[in-house]
Amino acid sequence: MIVVIDGPAGSGKSSTAKAVAAKLQIQFLDSGALYRVATLIFLNADKDYQTFFDRLEESKISFHFKDGKFHAILNDQDVSDEIRSMEVSKHVSDVASNPDVRKYVNDLMREVVKSNVYIADGRDLGTAVFPDAALKFYMVADLETRAQRRYEEVRANGKNVTLEEVKQNITQRDDTDSNRSSDPLKQADDAILVDTSDMTFDEQVAFICQKIEQLISQQKT
Structure with a gap:
């Protein structure tokens, strides 16, 4: 079973999905990290x-x-910190918009989730990659909130960057992701909208966990 969380950069998808995975003891797939x-x-x-x-x-x-x-492992080397640099952030939307890159990453993800229960976050999982996902969420937040979150994340990783630089990067990524010709960022018709602008982290994790637990309970009856 696959549960997906889509949404723009900095909306809290990855941190929420990881917390949900840990709480429910399921697997986590970070599609953004693969891009x-x-x-x-x-x-x-x-x-x-x-x-x-x-x-x-x-x-x-x-x-x-x-x-x-x-x-994330590249040629047997852990590059989890390296891929969070601002240089990677500046180019990831352009690279991810390439249809051949998207096919490569999508095929990789589809192969992995054939077994076990996963929760994944990304930009187009519910619309393009896993249109038949068991449960879909679309997570949003206002620009100021998203920029502050990403700024704190980048600074925590030891990177020297200003809040304004992060805000400009997110604005550019929003435009690129929403207007790309291949699988643009948008909410799936059957996705549950989660606006985290005024939600605490624990509240958004609890909300999504509740929905997943309800689905699992329904499937058992």
Whole structure:
């Protein structure tokens, strides 16, 4: 079974999904991290798309969720911290908008979730990747709230960045994600809207856990 949380950058998708996974003892899949791994490969290829696609096909990408953290592995190296840099953030939307990159990452995710119960977060999981997901959420928050959250996350990882830089990055990513020709960011018709602007973290985790537990209970009856 797959449960998905979509929404714009900084809306709280990843942190919420990880907390839900830990609380319900299910697996967590961070689709955004996988696109960041692809972006890291792109940057290491000096932003040359031909070299990038050659390296992408040759690369070994894996991941696991352990002790509350999603670990992204590239060619047997843990790049979980490296993919959170501002340089990766500046290019991830452009790389992720490429149809060939999206197919590569989507195929990787679909193969993984064939077994076990997963909760995943991303931009288009409920509309393009897993349209038949058992449960879909679309998480939003106002720009100021999202920028502050991402700023604190980046600073906690030791990166030197200003709040204004983070806000500009999120605004640019919103525009790119919403207007890309391939699988643009949008709410699935059957997704549950969760506005976290005025919700505490514990409240949003509890809300989603309750919905999942209700579904599991219904499936057992």
